[in-house]
Each structure stands twice: as structure tokens, then as C-alpha cells.
Amino acid sequence: MNSITEANRRVELECTNCHTRIPLDRSLTGCPSCGENLLEAVYDFDRMDIPGWVEQVKRRRPNLWRYREVLPVQDAANIVSLGEGGTPLVKSHALAASLGLKHLYIKDERQQPTSSFKDRQATVAISALREMGVDELVVASTGNVAISYAAYCARAGIKLWAFFPSLTPGDKMRESALYGAEVIKITGTYDQTKELAARFAHTKGIFLDRGIKSVAAIEAMKTMAYEIAEDLGEELTGGQRWVAPDWFLQSVSGGMGPIGVAKGFREMMRFGLVDRMPKLGMVQSAGCAPMVEAFKRGQRIATPIENPQTIITTLATGNPGRAYEILYDYVQQHGGHFTAASDEDAFTATLILARTDGISVEPATAVTFAGLITMVRERAIKPDDVVVVNCSGHTMTVEKHILGDQWQHSVDLSSQAKIPALPEEGLLSALEQVESQIRRIVVIEDNVDAARLIRRILQARGSYDVHLAHDGASGIRLIREVLPDMVVTDLMMPDVDGFAVIDTMKADKTMSRIPIVVVTAKDLTAKEKARLSGQIEMLLQKGSFIDEEFIESLVNKLP
Numbered sequence: 001m002n003s004i005t006e007a008n009r010r011v012e013l014e015c016t017n018c019h020t021r022i023p024l025d026r027s028l029t030g031c032p033s034c035g036e037n038l039l040e041a042v043y044d045f046d047r048m049d050i051p052g053w054v055e056q057v058k059r060r061r062p063n064l065w066r067y068r069e070v071l072p073v074q075d076a077a078n079i080v081s082l083g084e085g086g087t088p089l090v091k092s093h094a095l096a097a098s099l100g101l102k103h104l105y106i107k108d109e110r111q112q113p114t115s116s117f118k119d120r121q122a123t124v125a126i127s128a129l130r131e132m133g134v135d136e137l138v139v140a141s142t143g144n145v146a147i148s149y150a151a152y153c154a155r156a157g158i159k160l161w162a163f164f165p166s167l168t169p170g171d172k173m174r175e176s177a178l179y180g181a182e183v184i185k186i187t188g189t190y191d192q193t194k195e196l197a198a199r200f201a202h203t204k205g206i207f208l209d210r211g212i213k214s215v216a217a218i219e220a221m222k223t224m225a226y227e228i229a230e231d232l233g234e235e236l237t238g239g240q241r242w243v244a245p246d247w248f249l250q251s252v253s254g255g256m257g258p259i260g261v262a263k264g265f266r267e268m269m270r271f272g273l274v275d276r277m278p279k280l281g282m283v284q285s286a287g288c289a290p291m292v293e294a295f296k297r298g299q300r301i302a303t304p305i306e307n308p309q310t311i312i313t314t315l316a317t318g319n320p321g322r323a324y325e326i327l328y329d330y331v332q333q334h335g336g337h338f339t340a341a342s343d344e345d346a347f348t349a350t351l352i353l354a355r356t357d358g359i360s361v362e363p364a365t366a367v368t369f370a371g372l373i374t375m376v377r378e379r380a381i382k383p384d385d386v387v388v389v390n391c392s393g394h395t396m397t398v399e400k401h402i403l404g405d406q407w408q409h410s411v412d413l414s415s416q417a418k419i420p421a422l423p424e425e426g427l428l429s430a431l432e433q434v435e436s437q438i439r440r441i442v443v444i445e446d447n448v449d450a451a452r453l454i455r456r457i458l459q460a461r462g463s464y465d466v467h468l469a470h471d472g473a474s475g476i477r478l479i480r481e482v483l484p485d486m487v488v489t490d491l492m493m494p495d496v497d498g499f500a501v502i503d504t505m506k507a508d509k510t511m512s513r514i515p516i517v518v519v520t521a522k523d524l525t526a527k528e529k530a531r532l533s534g535q536i537e538m539l540l541q542k543g544s545f546i547d548e549e550f551i552e553s554l555v556n557k558l559p
Contacts, residue, residue, distance in 0.1 A: 284315060
């Protein structure tokens, strides 16, 4: 058996369309036979000692390059790294509870060097280009790719020309410039920006990222699959084996991420490290969803969208090309789904995730979570499924668009400014300014995570004093103690259930007029519905309280 390093020296590229094999060098512009830009690296896996390699991987530092034998850089001296990879797999509690999911995990790619999963692509691309001797590069980007490339090019001493469509947030363009990139802003769509960048590169004789983009993206993104399988193995089997999830979800524009993740699991299947391929969940912005529309029609080829109607520029690729065909074929073979979410749903999901699981995500990731919610409600994803969501980047640079202007409470003490010490009555007056706006709500829910989620969402929406009880008996005591403006209760609880809570409240004059909202996962019988009739303000299914519409309805029910 030859060593793993010797096996890695034999790297070729294969066209995903006609399967022509070509070498990896700086003349790369696409497949010479058919012109296809989607190329995959091919390794001589038959020469690899897989058990020995796995043992080596375990002993290495937890970063992307611990899998270097299955990456397209032959000399480790050419690796350009900022410590990317090895990001945590975070288990969701509150959001998972609200959706009824037992195994929801978030692959936290915000913790990359430039706060985006595109650092994986950048480290592989810039390392490969350095090995080829490239010293100047052109890239078209909606933000994250250019930022990542700019950082890694700065480290490698490669000059970068970064072309952006005009809708890209200015902060992202400025960050690219900070790393030394030449920034060119184009008034046009992302597809038009890519075309102009290609013309510029051709005219100036500069290497265009398109030649290495698919190779780097696919090979780099597959390392997420390796990390997920390792981490799920630790989580679910105590490290006895590697485990593939039932679902991997990601928002898609060009589609390279899921294609890369699929390749990673395909390699691990070949190695015998996992025993199944995950279903892929692809989510697009509703204003630019050519893949989703084609999938709904049962078409293998997507019809391009000329004028994307989304402000989430990172998802504004109108023509997915061959990538959709590859993903469509994967779904037909291994399972999966395409769905869309509106920009508004994405921004709502951003707030939900930040205020439930403490994770602040970029709009492209929020689109994924909005899609997750839809797929759970449509029962495409089952309660027992192991689900991994790619948290592709951080909210930074776009949070002001999500929060708006009304994100803080102000108390004006300027009239007290000349008083050496704030008198007690002034302090009490200031406190009353805050307290007079607060209304009390009691939430009775035996699922602790779900109860906390309701409290967080309500408190994030306004000045509400939310008290929690985790069973009916303590809920009744709490209601008597605080006399809230509203009660939100589950029905199915041990001992004293929600029905008993409602009966007790209606029989007591001090509590009988307090509005009651029931949130339940149970499909109620006709008799149970009749029992609630006239007793409650609203009846909602669990999971619905993460909707903006629910919060509006709930707030409107407050006296």
C-alpha cells in the first residue's frame, strides 16, 4: 500500500458534463471538450489506506486542512490558511422544540476567519492558485466570496480585482477594499456583473476565478460533510463511527455548497465511513428561485430569471446552469426538496434564531431557516430526523436592515443633568417611564425550551413581563399571584392539564376575565374543541408562535 501523500500527488479534474479528464494548472478555463465550468477533482483513492488515514485525521488539529489528502493542493508549502474549518456543530434547543424536532443541528460557519463559509472556498482556491504561480486574479461576487478572497489574496501576495453588483451592501465592499482588493461596483444584476468581470479578465489577460471556482468550491465545501459526519458520530454514537444526517439544508444561489457537501458524503460512502447519503434541502429567495420553479414543474433544466426581485444579493443568481441539473439528479436518487422563502420571512427568521438560540445569521442563512420551518410544516422533515443547517455567515454589515430604527428604549434624564445627585423621586420617575409600558403575561408550558422561546419572542417584541410555569398547578398559583393581562397555556401537561387551568380560571372571579391563548401540538377532537368554545381567545398549533402573524394577533388580544 502506497502512502497517502503519494496518492494525493495524482490529482486530475473531471468535467461534470462530458467526464473529460484534464490536469489542474493555470491554463484552466473550463472543459476543453465541451466548455463546461463545473469541474471536480479526482483522486486515486484506491491507493489510500483509509483506516490509517482516519487515524491520522483524528490526531490533527481540527481545521479544514486536516483532510489535505483529499484536497487539490499537492505541496503543503503552498497552503494559504487563516485557521479556517473545524467549526462547531451546535444543537438547537428552543427553535427545535418549537418545531417539534429532536435532532436539529446548526453548522456554525460564522466562526470562520472572515465570518463566512466562503473562507473554505478561498483557502482552497488561493492555495491552488499559489501552486499554479498565479499572481493576479479577477472575481465577481455579491459580498462574502470577495471578502474571503481579498483576505487570503492579501496573505498570499496575489492582487485581486473584485467586481460587485450595486445592490451589495457597501460595508461588504469596503471590507474587501480594506484587504487591498481593487473594488469595481457595477450598476446591474449579479449575472451581468459576472459577464463584465469575465470580459475584463480576458482583455487584461488576468486569471478569472471562474476557472478554479467550481473546483475550489466543491472540494472545500465537502470538508463540511467530513466535519459533520465526525461530529454527529461523537454526538450520537460516542465516536464509535461517523454518521450522516437525514437532512442537510442550505440556501442556494449558484449551488456549489450542496454539490460539494454531496461529494464529501459520496467519498465517505466509498471509504465505508458512513452508511447513507443525506437528503438535500435547497432553499432559494422567492424573488429569485429558478431552481425551485423548475423543481415544482418536474424539469431537470431551470429557466433563467433575468431580473431577480430580492434584496438578498447573495442569492440573486438568475441562471444556475448545470448546478441545478446536478442537484436535481441528486434529489431524484437520494431524496431531498427545493423550496423558497420571501425576504420578509428571512428577516423574521433572523430575529427568531437570534432570540431563541442566540445565533445571529446573515440573510442567506435566514432564508434557509425560513425554508426549514416550511419543510417541517409540510411534513417533508419528520420529528425524528437528524437535520443539519448550514449557518453560512454572520449578520454583521446587514443587521441595521433587519432591526430597523426602533430597536432601543430611551429614558430622557436630560432635565436632571444639572442636579449633582439624582434625587430619589427622579429615579422613581425614570423607572416608572419604563414600568408603565410593561404588561404581564403568564406562559404555562411543560416543555422548558418551548416556554423560554415564547418568552423571548414576546420580550423581543415589546415591554412584556413574562412569567413561566411548567405545569398546570404551579401555573394556577402564578396566575393568582401576578394577575396577568394574558395567559398562554399548553393543553397536554401531566397532572393538572390546560383544560383544568381554564376551568379553574373561569370559575374564579379574580381570573375569569383574563384572556387565554391555547398553544398545542395535539389535533383536538370535536368534544375538546366544544369544551374550549367561548372560553379562550385563540387556539394555535405549536410552531405557529414563531410567525410574525401570531405575535401580531397575540399582542392585539392584550387588553
